[in-house]
Each structure stands twice: as C-alpha cells, then as structure tokens.
Amino acid sequence: MKNNIKVAVIGGGVAGSSISIYLGKLGIDVSLFEKNDSIVSGPPICHLHAGGNLYREISDESCMTLLKESIDLLKFYPEAIDYRPTVLAVPKSDKGDPKDLFNRLELLQKEYSRLIDEDSTNEVLCSAKEYFKIYSKEELEELKDKVEVNSPSTFNEWMIPVAKNIDFDKLKFPLIMVQEYGLNIFRLSASASIMINKSKNINLFTNTEVINVLENNENSGYNVEYKKDYQNKIEHFDYLINAAGFRTGMIDDMLKFKVNRLVEFKSAYVTKWHSCLKMWPEVIFFGQRGTPTGMAQFTPYPNGYFQIHGMTEDITLFKNGLVKNTPNSSQPKLSKEFIEKIDKSWDNFEIELRTKRAIAHIKQYIPSFKNVEVSSKPLYGAQQIPGDEASLRTADVSFEKERYARCEIVKASSILTMIDEIVKKFVKLGFLESDSYGKRKFLYENLNGDLISKDAVILCEDRGYPTDMAYTNNSSNRCNNL
Numbered sequence: 001m002k003n004n005i006k007v008a009v010i011g012g013g014v015a016g017s018s019i020s021i022y023l024g025k026l027g028i029d030v031s032l033f034e035k036n037d038s039i040v041s042g043p044p045i046c047h048l049h050a051g052g053n054l055y056r057e058i059s060d061e062s063c064m065t066l067l068k069e070s071i072d073l074l075k076f077y078p079e080a081i082d083y084r085p086t087v088l089a090v091p092k093s094d095k096g097d098p099k100d101l102f103n104r105l106e107l108l109q110k111e112y113s114r115l116i117d118e119d120s121t122n123e124v125l126c127s128a129k130e131y132f133k134i135y136s137k138e139e140l141e142e143l144k145d146k147v148e149v150n151s152p153s154t155f156n157e158w159m160i161p162v163a164k165n166i167d168f169d170k171l172k173f174p175l176i177m178v179q180e181y182g183l184n185i186f187r188l189s190a191s192a193s194i195m196i197n198k199s200k201n202i203n204l205f206t207n208t209e210v211i212n213v214l215e216n217n218e219n220s221g222y223n224v225e226y227k228k229d230y231q232n233k234i235e236h237f238d239y240l241i242n243a244a245g246f247r248t249g250m251i252d253d254m255l256k257f258k259v260n261r262l263v264e265f266k267s268a269y270v271t272k273w274h275s276c277l278k279m280w281p282e283v284i285f286f287g288q289r290g291t292p293t294g295m296a297q298f299t300p301y302p303n304g305y306f307q308i309h310g311m312t313e314d315i316t317l318f319k320n321g322l323v324k325n326t327p328n329s330s331q332p333k334l335s336k337e338f339i340e341k342i343d344k345s346w347d348n349f350e351i352e353l354r355t356k357r358a359i360a361h362i363k364q365y366i367p368s369f370k371n372v373e374v375s376s377k378p379l380y381g382a383q384q385i386p387g388d389e390a391s392l393r394t395a396d397v398s399f400e401k402e403r404y405a406r407c408e409i410v411k412a413s414s415i416l417t418m419i420d421e422i423v424k425k426f427v428k429l430g431f432l433e434s435d436s437y438g439k440r441k442f443l444y445e446n447l448n449g450d451l452i453s454k455d456a457v458i459l460c461e462d463r464g465y466p467t468d469m470a471y472t473n474n475s476s477n478r479c480n481n482l
C-alpha cells in the first residue's frame with residue numbers, strides 16, 4: 001500500500017463530506033474544500049427515500065436500490081433521521097389508482113425482509129411485517145373519532161391527525177402508510193461536522209473556493225488552486241474528487257472533460273401552522289409533475305412547522321429551471337435569476353407569493369390548514385442529474401482518467417454506493433488494502449443527539465431558518481436496535 005497519499009475533495013455537500021469522513025477513517029490524508037462557511041449547506045435534503053415510494057414513475061429496481069442505500073445512509077447518520085412514517089394518498093383528480101402501488105410495496109417488503117436476513121443490523125425501518133399498512137375509508141372514519149396522542153408509535157396513532165383533517169371527498173381510497181422517514185439537513189450537517197472535526201486525517205477548508213485545477217504529468221495527480229482569505233494557493237494532490245454538486249461541470253470544464261448532465265433548480269416552502277399542536281406523519285398527495293395538480297408533499301417538523309413541496313411550475317418547479325449542458329461545456333447554465341437566488345438571496349415578494357401558493361396547494365386536501373403563515377425563506381437549490389433523463393433518482397459516481405472521480409448523486413441515500421466505487425478505485429491504485437472495500441461497521445459512531453441538536457440550532461440561526469427545524473419530531477417510532 002502506498003503511504004502518504006493526498007486526496008483533494010472539492011465541495012463539502014453530503015457527497016464530499018461523507019467520502020472525506022470515510023477516507024479519513026481509512027487513514028487517508030484528505031483536504032476538503034468548501035466555498036461556503038459550513039458543510040452540507042446546499043440544496044435541501046428532507047426525505048430519506050427508503051423505497052422510493054414518492055416516485056411512482058421510477059422502476060421497481062430503482063426503488064429497491066433506494067431502499068438498500070437508504071438503510072446504509074440511516075446507519076451512517078442515525079441522528080439526522082426523522083423516524084416518522086409517510087402517508088401515500090391519491091387524489092380523485094389524479095389518473096392513478098392506489099391499488100397500483102400494492103405490488104411495489106409488497107416487493108419492497110420482501111426485499112427489506114431479505115436485507116434483514118442477510119444482516120440483522122439492517123432492521124432499521126422496524127419489522128419487515130410493518131413496512132407498510134393499507135387503510136380503507138371505513139378504518140379512517142373510525143380513526144377520525146380517536147384522540148390524538150402526543151408521541152405516536154403505531155401506524156394507527158400516526159394516522160389519527162390525518163384521518164381527522166383530510167378532505168375525504170378529494171381522495172381515492174385506500175390510503176397507505178409506509179416506513180418512509182425524513183432526513184434533516186441541519187442534523188446531517190451537524191453530524192458530518194462533528195465527525196470531520198474529530199478526524200486527524202481531514203483538513204477542512206471552509207470559505208475556500210477552488211478556482212482552478214490542472215492535471216499534472218500523466219498518472220501523478222492534480223494541482224488544485226484555491227482562494228482563502230483573499231489569498232490564492234496551489235497544492236498538489238495524488239487524487240481528485242469532484243463533489244461540487246450542481247457545479248461539478250465547472251471543474252470538468254477546467255480539465256476539459258466532456259460529460260452530459262442536467263441541473264434543476266427547485267424549492268420547498270417553510271410554514272407555521274399555529275393551531276397544530278400534534279405530531280403529523282409526512283403526507284404525499286400524488287399528482288402529475290409539472291401540471292397544476294402536481295404532487296404535494298407535506299413534511300412535518302416539530303411545533304407546527306411544515307415544509308411544502310408542490311410539483312407545479314408556480315411552486316417548487318420553475319419555468320426554465322431545468323437546463324442541459326451544451327456541446328462546449330459540461331456545466332449546464334442556469335439563468336441569472338436562479339444563480340442570484342443561490343448565491344445571494346430571494347426577493348421577499350416572491351417568497352410570500354410562492355409560499356402562499358404552496359399553502360393553498362395543501363389546503364385543497366387539508367381544509368383545516370389555515371392560520372398558516374410564511375415562516376422563513378424557502379429551502380432551495382440546484383440539483384445535478386447525470387446524463388439526460390430528468391426522472392433519474394439513483395446515480396452515484398463516474399470516473400475520468402485514473403485519478404479523478406466525479407460524484408453525481410441525485411439523492412443523499414446513494415453516498416455509500418458512491419463511496420464503495422471510489423474505494424474500489426483506490427484499492428486498484430494500491431492506495432488502500434482490498435479489505436477496505438465495502439467496510440461499514442468502522443464507520444458508525446455513537447454521536448450524542450443533544451450535541452447534534454445544539455449544533456443544528458446554531459446552523460438554523462446562521463442560515464435563517466426557525467430553530468425548531470433543528471429537531472426531529474421525536475424518536476417514538478425509532479427501531480429498538482438503533
């Protein structure tokens with residue numbers, strides 16, 4: 001094994017931070033460059049996607065990949081998970097039938113059971129038998145009369161507020177509840193920061209932008225030029241990992257590497273429902289993407305805060321928000337309007353307008369969703385999608401030359417697949433021993449949940465979001481073996 005290998009990681013999103021943590025644990029000297037002042041500060045990450053049940057349009061295989069990858073991610077960052085289930089509802093305005101979802105759910109349940117048989121520590125979404133439950137209209141009518149509980153732990157208890165508040169006339173039956181959990185970006189950021197700060201092998205450079213990259217002589221690595229505190233520095237690295245998120249193409253362009261990718265700007269809105277004092281599950285109201293009845297996602301945070309996605313052009317999606325690279329550049333060019341939102345700020349009028357539309361989109365299905373106010377700026381950003389298929393949800397990493405990896409995750413859950421592929425390359429190059437590949441247990445740290453909450457509160461304050469968003473609803477639904 002070659003000693004003293006130096007690796008540069010450009011971009012401290014969930015991809016760059018996680019690969020840095022993993023390589024650092026394997027004893028590799030990593031420099032992580034992040035132009036913002038904290039890590040995991042990019043586009044929102046709010047759903048774990050353990051089974052991909054929010055995406056009716058993707059294949060069964062992709063859903064099974066998401067299930068396995070999500071279990072891996074949950075074990076890596078257990079304190080960042082909101083252990084609350086998700087309700088799947090098909091509105092009458094939608095062409096779909098809830099029964100169309102059954103086959104896939106059964107397939108996922110079987111796959112989850114197989115993963116548990118393979119490794120009992122995979123049982124993190126509760127027992128396979130309880131992966132999902134179907135609710136008839138009659139069962140929901142019964143739950144309507146029950147008293148809401150403070151710490152729901154059974155599917156029925158979680159379903160009570162939904163049964164009490166949804167407009168039965170707007171939905172097709174049955175409804176489904178599934179163990180699809182939330183992922184809290186502030187807690188993810190805090191968890192990764194704590195692990196990075198503890199590592200002797202990771203040099204984290206925040207407020208540091210990589211401004212140029214040059215390939216050294218063939219097979220000997222890259223010179224990375226970066227800017228920190230108005231000073232430019234150049235350093236040599238043996239391996240380069242490009243984890244620059246939607247700006248991955250800019251690094252490719254510096255090195256004249258040609259790849260096709262899409263970039264999509266999207267946002268989710270933060271609201272406060274004053275009269276809501278009880279805990280909710282996530283609720284998904286399906287709908288065709290890009291139409292006025294596009295899917296509505298109702299994502300709960302503690303103390304009456306809700307984050308809303310509405311997959312229409314007036315809410316989450318934007319006209320010309322999806323762009324493709326050109327023959328001359330690997331970097332798709334988002335228009336100035338979006339880059340300003342990402343790098344500077346949003347206009348208050350637009351925040352009000354779009355958040356109010358998001359509130360109205362949910363109110364169609366939950367009429368009691370009133371006394372709701374716009375709480376903060378949205379959670380937003382641009383997402384890279386490798387290739388040219390906009391609905392792709394499972395992607396990990398690609399390689400160019402021997403010493404260059406390009407992280408291309410679309411969902412946070414893919415990070416361990418991405419990491420495994422990079423480690424495989426390192427083994428091939430003689431940088432790591434072969435038993436480093438697929439290693440897991442050495443990765444899991446027992447992080448202190450209270451410490452994470454404390455750091456996550458500071459991140460919420462610094463980034464301008466309600467501090468209640470630093471917490472998860474509670475852990476009453478958390479599996480015993482976690």
Ligand SMILES: Cc1cc2nc3c(=O)[nH]c(=O)nc-3n(C[C@H](O)[C@H](O)[C@H](O)COP(=O)(O)OP(=O)(O)OC[C@H]3O[C@@H](n4cnc5c(N)ncnc54)[C@H](O)[C@@H]3O)c2cc1C
Nearest residue numbers: 011013014015035042043046047209210244245410411412
């Ligand atoms: C509205 C919306 C909702 C989403 N919801 C979910 C969800 O529920 N679940 C989920 O799993 N995913 C979700 N995603 C996708 C998810 O946000 C991305 O897949 C994920 O953030 C990608 O992580 P990353 O580390 O690859 O990139 P990023 O998080 O974008 O990180 C890249 C980092 O690189 C830094 N950087 C770029 N260029 C340079 C440079 N030259 N020098 C130094 N630093 C640089 C950037 O500042 C940034 O911090 C959502 C995306 C959007 C837009």
